[in-house]
Amino acid sequence: MTSATVRASVSSELTTDSLLALSERRIAAIHVKGFHDRDMAHAVAEQALTHEALGSYHKELASSVGRVHMPHVDTAHDASLTDTYHRHALAAIHDVRSMFAPYPSPVDRLRLLLQEVWPGGANLLRLNGRTCFIGALRVFRPGVSQLLPHNDRLHQETDAPEARNLTExxxxxxxxxVPExxxxxxxWLREPDEAETERILAVEGLDPSTIEPPALTIHPDAGDLIMFSxxxxxxxxxSSAGPRVxxxxxxxxxxxKAPLVYWS
Ligand SMILES: O=C(O)CCC(=O)C(=O)O
Ligand SMILES: [Fe+2]
Known part of the structure; x- marks a missing residue:
């Protein structure tokens, strides 16, 4: 697909129609304002900033960003890290859930919504039959963190058969x-070309001066949900104005017709 086929239009609701439109790249994003209660969101963000499982992304240019519990991208094709990721997955899911107790976390609610509205349903991903983690909290520190232009594709992170047939x-x-x-x-509403993909795989980001300006810029508010390819x-x-979680x-x-699969 080329950038010309993806319109910079955004749906404000998560429905069967908007999800299908996103999967066919007829829209650029789904942006649901106020998906989660802001006061609760703020309180959980505070916990994330000092959480004992707060570490950094492993790849060079993403390492300015913190994350609570290990996400799949940090397994880096390493057997021992992959084993650690799967062994801790369930305890990590339960730990993040407990941060929102007695209410469901936004990711737990989203899991249910996807199961309800996607024609083929939705399930937690297993890789080589093993449970994946879901619900990573990402911490961007003021004046320190950013993510350079990149993309994320599971088949680049694992040889597991469950990752092979994902088309989107x-x-x-x-x-x-979110800071003010x-x-x-x-x-950017386009996939990276081959040379860009190689660079992203090596260091997890492109120099913004080597590509065109983005097609769409969104400033999220606390509580918002945004989905995109x-x-x-x-x-x-x-940002230098405060943490972004x-x-x-x-x-x-x-x-x-096939179930969606989800993970972090
Ligand atoms: O934090 C965000 O707004 C998006 C971060 C990102 O790169 C992703 O979700 O893949
Ligand atoms: Fe990303």
Whole structure:
């Protein structure tokens, strides 16, 4: 698909129609304002900032960003890290859920919604039959963190058979805390070319001066949900105005009749 086929239009609701439109790249994003209660979001963001499982992304240019519990991207084709990821998956899911107790976390609610509205339903991803983690909290520190233009594709992270047939991958972020200025989400509405893909795989980001300006820029508010194709280039701008905390999951798609799969 080329950028010319993806319109910069955004749906404000998560429905069967908007999800199908996103999967066919007829729209650029789904942006649901106020998906989660802001006060609760703020309180959980505070917990994330000092959480004992807060570490950094492993790849060079993403390492400015913190995350609570290990996401799949950090297994890096390493057997021992992959084993650690799967062994801790369930305890990590339960730990993040407990941060929102007695209410469901936004990722738990999103899991149910996807199961209800996607024609083929939706399930937690297993890789080589082993349970994946879901519900990573991402911490962007003021003046330090940003994500350069990159994309995210599961088949580049694993040889597991369950990852082989995914035709599209979305990312869904629920923002828990967002600075007044900065921290914008930038979308290019195109996939990287081969040379860009190689660079992204090596260091997890492109020099923004080597590509065109983004097709769409969104400043999320705390409580918002935004979903878009993670196969296409996207970035997060830096901010000096305060921490930016989001809860993130990926969603893999084959066709409308097959269940979606989700993980972090
Ligand atoms: O935090 C965001 O707005 C998006 C981060 C990102 O790169 C992703 O969700 O894949
Ligand atoms: Fe990403």
């Amino acid at each position: 991958q979305f990312t869904a972020n629920v923002y828990l805390r 200025t900065g921290g914008d989400l930038r979308l 993670s196969a296409m280039l996207h970035a997060v701008a830096p 989001g809860m993130a999951m990926f969603i893999g798609c084959t066709d409308a």
